[in-house]
Structure formats: C-alpha cells, structure tokens
C-alpha cells in the first residue's frame with residue numbers, strides 16, 4: 028500500500044505502509060523487548076496501547092468465526108460429498124486431530140513457560156474442568172443468540188457448521204425459491220467474511236504498535252528470561268511439524284498408499300517450499316495443483332480437494348495451536364491442561380482449522396478461539412494477552428513452517444484418496 032497525496036508525492040508516513048508487515052511486527056517485538064528491559068516500571072503507562080490491540084482482535088473474533096465457517100461448510104456442495112468428498116474430508120479432519128495431539132505432546136514435553144507476572148489478572152485460573160460428556164453436550168446450543176453473546180466457542184462452531192451445510196443443500200435445490208435463498212445467504216456470509224478479512228488487514232496495520240506495547244509490559248515486569256521460553260516454543264513447533272511429516276505423511280504414503288516416499292516428495296517439495304516462503308495455502312494453490320498433476324492425481328479429484336484443503340485442512344496450524352495453548356497455560360496458570368481440557372483443544376482446534384483462511388497469520392487469530400474454549404480468554408490487561416503478544420511477535424517464523432505443513436497435508440490426503448480409489452496414474456510414479 029503506497030500513500031500518496033494529490034500531487035503524487037508520497038506522504039511522510041508512507042514508508043510505514045510500504046514496509047512489509049512481517050518486518051514491522053518483528054521490529055515491534057524487538058523494540059518492545061528493548062523498551063521493556065531499559066525502562067522497566069517507568070514504561071507501564073504504555074499498556075493501554077496494547078489493550079487497544081487486544082480489544083480490536085476480540086471485536087472481530089465472533090463475526091469471523093461465524094462467517095468463515097458458514098462459508099467454508101456451504102462451499103462443499105452435497106454432490107461432491109460422494110465417495111471422494113467424504114473420504115477427503117474424513118482424512119482432513121483426522122490428520123488435523125492427530126496434528127493437535129502432536130502439538131499438545133510437544134508442548135507437554137518441551138514445557139515452554141515464561142512464568143509471566145505483573146498483569147491485572149489471570150482470567151480463568153480457577154475454572155473447573157467440565158467432564159467430557161459436559162463438554163460434548165455443551166457444543167449443542169439451546170439458544171443460538173446466547174452462545175454468540177456469551178462467546179461460547181464450541182457451540183458457535185457447531186451451529187455455524189450445520190447452518191453452512193444447510194445453506195449448501197439449499198444452493199443445489201431444484202426449487203428456484205430455495206435455491207435463490209441459499210445463494211443469497213451464501214453471498215451474504217461470504218460478503219461478511221470478506222469484510223472481516225479487510226478489517227483484520229486494517230487492525231494488523233496497528234499490530235506492530237500493539238505488540239510493542241504488550242511485549243514491553245511483559246519484559247518490564249518479567250525481565251529477559253522470557254526470550255528462552257520463546258525459543259522453546261519455536262523448537263517445540265518445528266519438532267512437531269517434522270514429526271507430523273515423518274509419522275503421518277510418510278506413513279500414509281508408504282504404508283497406507285503403498286507409494287514411494289522419495290517419488291512423492293520429488294513433486295511435493297515445490298509446494299512445500301512455496302508455502303514456506305509465501306505463508307499462504309491459497310497463494311500456493313497453483314503450485315500444489317501442478318504437483319498433484321505430476322503425481323498422477325486426476326484433475327476432477329484435485330480440483331475439488333486441493334482448494335477445499337487450502338480452506339479447511341490446516342495440520343501445521345493445529346500443531347502450532349496445541350503448542351501455543353500449552354505455552355500460554357504454563358506461562359499464566361503455571362500448570363498444564365487437564366486431559367479433558369486437552370480433549371476440548373483437540374475438538375476446537377480441529378474444527379477451527381475449517382475456519383482458518385489460507386492466508387498469512389490467520390492461524391494466530393484462530394488461536395484466540397482455541398484459548399477461549401479452555402478458559403484462557405485474551406482480554407485487555409490480562410496476563411493471557413501478554414503471553415499471546417509474545418507468540419504474535421514470532422508468528423511469522425511459526426507461520427512459515429505451519430503453512431508448509433498445511434499444504435503438504437492437502438497434497439498427501441489428495442494423493443492417498445486418489446490411490447485408494449484406484450484413480451491415480453501410476454505410470455507417473457516410475
């Protein structure tokens with residue numbers, strides 16, 4: 028974005044918008060660390076600037092979940108839900124669930140904790156864990172309006188998904204009136220989702236300042252020990268990403284699909300690398316499609332499953348959410364989740380991946396929702412907000428790895444489904 032005045036001259040602040048957001052947030056993180064360490068308590072007046080950022084993020088959370096999930100679910104046409112569709116979706120959801128479990132495992136093993144203090148309150152510290160049956164039952168709302176107002180995440184996700192599926196059925200109805208109603212609803216929620224994306228883009232222009240303020244407060248009150256914790260978060264995420272590739276993708280290709288791993292990665296690596304540098308599953312889509320084509324997957328399978336995967340299948344994001352949720356719990360509560368809470372994270376993060384757009388940084392927004400579901404809401408002035416800001420500061424790095432994994436996951440599932448349906452062109456594997 029370049030800001031110019033009517034005479035075509037750049038405004039004095041246009042350098043800010045010209046500079047890559049990634050670098051700006053990183054600069055915000057580094058500046059926050061320095062300011063916090065140098066000025067200590069004297070800088071605490073800065074905290075409302077961080078709270079402003081948190082409030083802006085919270086503001087868009089509910090509308091974004093509702094609109095993106097409804098659009099995501101209603102984009103799968105019932106006709107495509109045949110043999111291929113069901114298999115692809117089941118694969119996508121199962122691999123995402125395994126990915127969250129790997130993330131939680133990595134978080135538990137690496138134990139990243141910044142032991143944060145100095146915030147007004149650690150919300151949810153005393154929250155009593157519900158039983159698994161209560162968690163599952165609570166997913167089904169008795170009042171839709173109430174769950175939206177109370178921000179009861181799992182129930183909102185559940186409602187959005189069935190609503191979206193309902194819309195997808197209307198859209199293919201033979202009754203003109205119903206079809207029109209379905210299309211109108213689709214366009215309506217798609218419009219809301221697009222507006223939300225625009226608003227996020229706007230809010231993210233403020234992110235460098237928000238991160239600076241939040242991180243400065245964290246370092247002013249906690250000192251330099253926090254840096255080590257961030258290094259451990261990064262190590263835990265990347266170990267999780269690597270494990271998922273080795274165990275899930277290689278295992279699926281070799282043992283379930285009975286295909287050569289080496290041959291698979293010869294083509295998959297282009298999509299992997301492109302995703303790593305662009306941090307966008309959607310942006311990588313043309314490269315992923317070409318890879319699928321080179322791997323002998325028929326076009327009618329990959330042209331459905333890959334765009335769907337770029338929207339609803341996010342294994343890397345799921346791992347990242349597992350690790351970060353544990354980091355935030357350990358840094359704020361001082362102890363890890365109960366098994367029931369971990370179960371809730373698996374369900375929320377798997378479902379949240381459906382609503383995560385394949386664009387840079389989207390996973391960090393969805394992390395808000397996962398945190399909310401286990402009693403760690405990011406609220407202004409809370410210790411959770413400080414921990415979240417730390418994660419946001421290194422998000423670009425974590426996003427590179429998770430996007431590469433998201434894309435590889437789409438390609439692996441697509442290849443396996445084609446192989447299992449005997450539709451893959453094996454002459455391309457010689």
Ligand code: ASP
Pocket residue numbers: 306307308309341344383384385386387388389390391426429430433434
């Ligand atoms: N950047 C990721 C993707 O495009 C989404 C995320 O932020 O997790 O797949």
